[in-house]
Amino acid sequence: MTPDSHGPTTPSPARIRFALLALAMGGFGIGATEFVAMGLLPDMAADLLPGLSAESTDAANAAAGWIISAYALGVVVGAPTIAAAAARWPRKRLLLALLAAFSLGTIASALLPTFELVVAARFVAALPHGAYFGIASLVAASLMGPGKRARGVALVLSGLTIANVVGVPTITWLGQQAGWRIAYLVVAGIFVATFLAVAVALPWQPGDAGATMKRELRIFTRTQAWFALAIGAVGFGGLFSVYSYVAPLATEVTGLPAGAVPIVLVVFGLGMTIGNLVGGRLADWSVRRSMYLFFATLSGSLVLLGATAQHPLGLGAGVFLVGASAAALSPTIQARLMDVARDSQSIAAALNHSALNIGNSLGAILGGLVIASGLGYVAPVWVGLLLTVSGSILALGTFALDRARRRRGIPLPSVTGAFGAIGD
Template identity: 75%
Template sequence: MTLSPDGPTTLSPARIRGALLALALGGFGIGSTEFVAMGLLPDIARDLFPALAASAPEQANAQAGWVISAYALGVVVGAPTIAAVAARWPRRRLLLVLLSAFTLGTVASALAPTFELVLLARFVSALPHGAYFGIASLVAASLMGPGKRGRGIALVLGGLTIANVIGVPVITWIGQLAGWRVAYLVVAGLFALTFLAVLAVVPWQAGDPSATMRTQLKVFGRVQVWLALLVGAIGFGGLFAVYSYVAPIATEVTGLGEAIVPIVLVVFGVGMTIGNFAGGALVDRSVRRSVYGFFLLMIVALAALGLSVQTVVGLFAGVFFVGAAASALSPAIQARLMDVARDGQSIASALNHSALNIGNSLGAALGGLAIASGLGYVAPIWIGLGLSVAGLALAVVTFSIDRAQRKRGAVHNYVTTSVRVSA
């Protein structure tokens, strides 16, 4: 059952599947536009910094890494802003506006002639990212029905993870052959296709009629919201410290040719896809246990990668398990934010992607600083390990506060009941 302007209607299973696939296709496009820069980083560096790339390739790659950080910062700014302003909009209309912005911003990224303009275009094209995933997750959860929130979130995020299996490697290959600018034009085509798919099959859904800027922004007054954001931001920095520099890690540390980089990205993407759907299913059982378990897996995987990255087996196994653990955390952190945000569901769904992209920016920036300082391409792996340990520590803090609050509530209820009985 869903709502239309004419009243409630019943959707066929085929229509529901089509709508979920259309929403996931948007995630596929977003995954492609966000992550293709990792595989094409050396190509971007050679195009935008030709002299520096010839004399000091590590410095050029580190400089080009700001393209990744600019996109991440755009997500951080755009997610809460758009979600707060547009929470009352009908959801399909908002999705269509966001997809239009994605298409135009990605075209601008491909055509921008200078490094500064590329940075600006990447920032602007990232603004709809968090709002799209937030609204699409709410639509998917509604289509899936009660008790399947985690799986609905995972389905939308599944488009992003599958992009790392198919879209990013294929578009990386296209970029290596035809240039990174052509790769971004291909991504723009994906967004245009998604616009048509959403227009055709996603049903009309009302926005939140009670939402106002004030009610949505109230979530920022809750300590637990900030802690959940920090868990995502710092913890996910562990993934992006590695993923941002996976191309030079594979070529300079493991000693593989550039032609193998797309295969490394496929393995990363397979791990992310498996982890995402496993995380979505487990979140519906326990958010807390999911967060703890997947952080521990990520810490072990990063340590193993750092110790064995010089070997082909170590590289491929490491990126698989790092991708799986990190991707499994995403629906868990989103569910946690929705729990602690209470009446700010729209902005909470979007804030998850602000947090993850703060991690993206943080990991890419710290990894780039380590490389530029001469510490080598293995250094970002150890930085990622430290960030993941910090994320787990923050998760322990936030869930401990929950437990203490429940105990205080239980004591209060016991005392109140005892007083009533005595009276």
Template identity: 75%
Template sequence: MPSLTDGTATLTPARVRLALLALALGGFAIGATEFVAMGLLPNLAADLLPGLYAYSPDVANAQVGWIISAYALGVVVGAPTIAAAAARWPRKQLLLVLLACFTLATIASALLPTFGLVLVARFVAALPHGAYFGIASLVAAELMGPGKRARGVAIVLSGLTIANVIGVPSITWLGQLAGWRVAYIAVAALFAVTFVAVIVAVPFQAGDAGATMRNELRAFGRLQVWFALMIGAVGFGGLFAVYTYVAPLVIEITGLPAFAVPLVLIVVGLGMTVGNFAGGVFADRSVRRSMYAFFAVMLAALLLLAFSAQHLAGLLAGVFLVGASAAALSPTIQTRLMDVAHDSQSIAAALNHSALNLGNSLGAFLGGVVIAGGLGYLAPIWVGFGLSVVGLGLAVITFGIDRSRRRRGRPVPYGTALITVVDAH
């Protein structure tokens, strides 16, 4: 068990809790910066593309949507690159550098005058996203101690899920009242507060002295790493096929007024918050059983939503369970990645967020395809169901490979180390 110390002083339980709270606060700020643009697209379009917005608001909104895509692309690019390059850095110092980058890039997003410059700023602001969650998850796992890695990951991710309940609606409301630039200044302030909190509360943790970029990148040569990434990218796409089009689902299918959409999004966020903590607890007991169980819950939730979204109770129950099961899969998949990456722990912890952002893009894209094809606003739910089936199938394959290796007496992943199981026969 790693010693919970900061210099020569042993950490008290209160200090550990404060450190975990500081790390989760960073997740809260990231959740705000990632999702607040979705509620402020018309405001961004009217300010950054005024001529196009006056001619066609729909076209302007669609073009400003590139800001969301630019952020997702930044996550995909930055997560493995930064994690691999900086694996030897002391973890607290690396977190501070990442938070400083978040703060400055978010301020730039608020102040830059043109659409093109804001687009670049959002890409740059996303680069630290995956690396922050990856390194913060490693720090939290060490603070939590043996047998509680997934719960440590879940605590860091809790900031992201709580942001969907409190932060995103609040900052969206602020942006609607005072302007989208003020909203991003508020997000930058969250990052600045997190920077101070990490300085004060998070103990020193050395980086991996033996890590090199070459060693970290070896993770990409492992088949099981690719399976874990595909499970995240495809399986998690089931959530975003629904989440992206929840507004027309609420208005057109359930028949609720537009002001009900934020309330439904809060229900999704509550589900994600509950599911995130449940995923952390159950993944510490068994990653395999947890992954199977949460995929089963997601499939059942999508069926419930597909057949009962016309009714308020069915809508709320469906979106809550979809959010909960998807969020529970996140720490489960991240723990699996850390298991199968062997000694490439920094990049493994960060890659999960690249995979999930690919799932974001995939689910949103395929959901848009079926809507554009005239299949209606229930069709993205069936897209999500299909993606989740594929994700579950990939999980069955990857754990089947583990069983095959056990029968042959070859090493299988367990925790952050390897064990060899020899066939008793």
């Protein structure tokens, strides 16, 4: 008998490490497919919108931001739909299906000829995003063991953040040299390799046998779940209002050559990698305190970037700190959402990525609007600060509601069992 086909056995430590690495590879591919558009946005605008680009580079870049927004909206739609509908599937089988969909959607993004079709392909390619991260986070948490839930989430997300250190800058450079379509074909190859790694490495894990669509969708009846989703959707927009337009920020404001954009992306990615790991560890200590800390740090980082983006050192320090503090928020927000979701865990783990990608779309759209209005490439930084402060206010509100319920003697939800209890 094999554990993958007939039921669970206890995997060896070596296989657990291999499985966690395979899950992180999926995060690496997702990070590449999502974020490579940021560095190649001017190239994609010039190729797909040649008429508009000839009239106004700024207008073409702003319009091309819809490529980023379409991907984000695909995540928003796909995450709850797939997670709720497929919660009972064996988790390995579901992850393989999602990786196959990623591969096909990314190939379509590379090959379709027009702007409108590429936007549609990016939407379709994004549909598996949230469900992959949600299910992979549940699997990683199970493999990591009790008391390490947020660290399991952070480990899966580490593939995404490492992609921003290594994958996105490298693929951005390749896209600048060989064309953005070649860049997306490389990303598709990463997904194919991940499919093979997951097929070989991941132990068999059952789905949630008690899951039903009705039970999973019950999350939408809970006030605190809506608070958690709003925190991610609004607060995380601060990152993407900057990240979506980091290439023209570096070239038009700081005055760096286009060849320096991959270096800026490396700095961004290093910040995200470090912040993600710190955020996972601190969220296992206290979700509330960690969220307050990281929102304050993100706000200060955006102020620094907006004030010093004209100077290379200011740009580098700003993007590093923005990336670090925003990435630290991701496992923190996911842990909060899983806490308040109660028995709707599959959809909760996926919905976090819907919320964060609403922030992605919101940041890209609002950043594009202020650029198109002639306010310049620093203006999205101040839009990001406004979104971050709004997220901070929502965080204060959700924990104030916790305190009010505690005073009334209403027990607060927590997650135990395979995920371990988590601090407040």
